[in-house]
Amino acid sequence: xxxxxxxxxxxxxxxxxxxxxxxxxxxxxxxxxxxxxxxxxxxxxxxxxxxxxxxxxxxxxxxxxxxxxxxxxxxxxxxxxxxxxxxxxxxxxxxxxxxxxxxxxxxxxxxxxxxxxxxxxxxxxxxxxxxxxxxxxxxxxxxxxxxxxxxxxxxxxxxxxxxxxxxxxxxxxxxxxxxxxxxxxxxxxxxxxxxxxxxxxxxxxxxxxxxxxxxxxxxxxxxxxxxxxxxxxxxxxxxxxxxxxxxxxxxxxxxxxxxxxxxxxxxxxxxxxxxxxxxxxxxxxxxxxxxxxxxxxxxxxxxxxxxxxxxxxxxxxxxxxxxxxxxxxxxxxxxxxxxxxxxxxxxxxxxxxxxxxxxxxxxxxxxxxxxxxxxxxxxxxxxxxxxxxxxxxxxxxxxxxxxxxxxxxxxxxxxxxxxxxxxxxxxxxxxxxxxxxxxxxxxxxxxxxxxxxxxxxxxxxxxxxxxxxxxxxxxxxxxxxxxxxxxxxxxxxxxxxxxxxxx
Ligand SMILES: [Mn+2]
Numbered sequence: 001x002x003x004x005x006x007x008x009x010x011x012x013x014x015x016x017x018x019x020x021x022x023x024x025x026x027x028x029x030x031x032x033x034x035x036x037x038x039x040x041x042x043x044x045x046x047x048x049x050x051x052x053x054x055x056x057x058x059x060x061x062x063x064x065x066x067x068x069x070x071x072x073x074x075x076x077x078x079x080x081x082x083x084x085x086x087x088x089x090x091x092x093x094x095x096x097x098x099x100x101x102x103x104x105x106x107x108x109x110x111x112x113x114x115x116x117x118x119x120x121x122x123x124x125x126x127x128x129x130x131x132x133x134x135x136x137x138x139x140x141x142x143x144x145x146x147x148x149x150x151x152x153x154x155x156x157x158x159x160x161x162x163x164x165x166x167x168x169x170x171x172x173x174x175x176x177x178x179x180x181x182x183x184x185x186x187x188x189x190x191x192x193x194x195x196x197x198x199x200x201x202x203x204x205x206x207x208x209x210x211x212x213x214x215x216x217x218x219x220x221x222x223x224x225x226x227x228x229x230x231x232x233x234x235x236x237x238x239x240x241x242x243x244x245x246x247x248x249x250x251x252x253x254x255x256x257x258x259x260x261x262x263x264x265x266x267x268x269x270x271x272x273x274x275x276x277x278x279x280x281x282x283x284x285x286x287x288x289x290x291x292x293x294x295x296x297x298x299x300x301x302x303x304x305x306x307x308x309x310x311x312x313x314x315x316x317x318x319x320x321x322x323x324x325x326x327x328x329x330x331x332x333x334x335x336x337x338x339x340x341x342x343x344x345x346x347x348x349x350x351x352x353x354x355x356x357x358x359x360x361x362x363x364x365x366x367x368x369x370x371x372x373x374x375x376x377x378x379x380x381x382x383x384x385x386x387x388x389x390x391x392x393x394x395x396x397x398x399x400x401x402x403x404x405x406x407x408x409x410x411x412x413x414x415x416x417x418x419x420x421x422x423x424x425x426x427x428x429x430x431x432x433x434x435x436x437x438x439x440x441x442x443x444x445x446x447x448x449x450x451x452x453x454x455x456x457x458x459x460x461x462x463x464x465x466x467x468x469x470x471x472x473x474x475x476x477x478x479x480x481x482x483x484x485x486x487x488x489x490x491x492x493x494x495x496x497x498x499x500x501x502x503x
Pocket of ligand 1: 255257339340390391
């Protein structure tokens, strides 16, 4: 057995026992064949390589692995991923006469003449979690994600020596099955040797199933740990909390309501390997919020744009270039990105100032980081081969804190920090410049100065030249006040964000 002195990192190591053992065993086999190293040396080297810690010698007691023990099946710690379908759910599946509901990403279609008890359950799910949580509870946590990737993505060979990832999942009062299906999909579709840890970051959840029950459950899962904040931080500050607690060189942020598809992680890590100032994000498909249907397509995707009201907008892309009928699935430069799945180097994230933690609970942080990446000498790309399905849910909890102003507080901070001479385009869309309160942005401006970041004119000209600029105020030096109506799509987005209905 590997015994590890109890320290915080020791705890982490203990959870990784299974994966280390698997790797140690394969190395031992190689070592025994070559007869180059003793078992003890191989084991120590391997753990040191895994951890990349200088003081690994001090953390690990004298190895006691015996050769014959390694040959016994019983010495392996096997993690079993349960399908998570409760007895109650099984009963409903029977009543509804369903077979493997939701398997392979299929829609769960319920009969129209539902018993009142089930109708009530569905309504409660929507009310509490903003989606059809009843239907989700009927679906296996281990349902297969159809491999719709192109041949290019399926056959591409990625390097073996990729940097390891801390996968970070922020959550707050989430539905159990949706959150756990996210976790299971990551475990099932990621090569274990590429994952250092999966961190569930609790933003002060109050629901019982996310307390002791969650702590107990994750003990049964490889590499999963829970980090909790003891006050409501919001998703922005929570993501920074996780970054500070993460062990791996690469941070991969994943929403709490996604399913990761086959081969999603390798292209992300391979692309980051040689690019320390890069942020990549996955191709976002959709999990239907009513039927949990996985809506997948490998011909088109979206990269990130923005509107002058500082809202995210999608820019559709086809994976075809010009008249070439053969699609290309190479990474695509993207002016901004959206939060369901993105990854970057931990040290780069720290260097460019994490997120703006004075932002309110949620909103705009991804657009802001997209701007900052480009303007402060980095880059953002969407990776078509990294397929992740995301559910757009209704909100069911408070989206702003007492001392901050919610979504527009956040976008005001973005605009005031980055837009410079373009700032009035923003205020003409969101309202009067007077009496706005967005807190203190001096720290964010200091980062911009310290990193010698480009200005917004550079960003428009070099990163997003197709961005619409209202004709009459195209020249930002003009001082004439011109009334500007929101563009159609911007009106829609403003309306949507004001209602705070979906993320
Ligand atoms: Mn989301």
